[in-house]
Amino acid sequence: QPGGAFYDAAAEELAEPTLEWQCSLNTISVACILCDCFTQHFNAPRFYHNLKDSSPQRFTRLVFISYGIGAALAAWAMCVGYLTFGESSEGLILHNYNVKDPGAMVSRVLLALTLVCRIPLLMLATVDEILSLAGLPSKKRFSMPTMGAM
Numbered sequence: 001q002p003g004g005a006f007y008d009a010a011a012e013e014l015a016e017p018t019l020e021w022q023c024s025l026n027t028i029s030v031a032c033i034l035c036d037c038f039t040q041h042f043n044a045p046r047f048y049h050n051l052k053d054s055s056p057q058r059f060t061r062l063v064f065i066s067y068g069i070g071a072a073l074a075a076w077a078m079c080v081g082y083l084t085f086g087e088s089s090e091g092l093i094l095h096n097y098n099v100k101d102p103g104a105m106v107s108r109v110l111l112a113l114t115l116v117c118r119i120p121l122l123m124l125a126t127v128d129e130i131l132s133l134a135g136l137p138s139k140k141r142f143s144m145p146t147m148g149a150m
Contacts, residue, residue: 029091030078042125 048059081093090096094111097104 026091042122046124046128 044063048054051059051062077093081096082089085093085096088096094104094108097107099105
């Protein structure tokens with residue numbers, strides 16, 4: 001915002017946001033970011049088995065609700081970033097913010113924490129498959145990581 005604490009320290013002149021959409025290589029970047037938001041599909045069987053009173057209808061409903069919330073949050077963040085920086089928006093919108101901006105710094109730390117903490121969640125599917133190949137019934141598998149993930 002003009003006159004804001006970090007506006008004058010911005011590295012580049014910001015372009016005005018436009019509502020035009022053009023397909024370019026940046027579109028691929030946005031598609032990758034959207035796909036990255038939903039990487040937990042590997043754990044769908046685990047989530048289904050740990051769901052109380054599980055049924056395909058109930059699981060489908062919960063998946064649509066949770067993915068809808070995730071998609072809405074991702075779309076909101078992208079729109080706010082684009083409307084703030086316009087055509088000067090970078091692929092990772094945090095790069096547009098000043099390095100001394102405390103709000104952006106907190107966001108960077110939280111993003112790093114999210115990236116580090118999701119690695120074990122991605123590995124749960126591999127662990128499940130190894131235990132399945134070893135013949136261990138799903139009822140005897142420890143499910144505390146799943147509970148923590150939810």
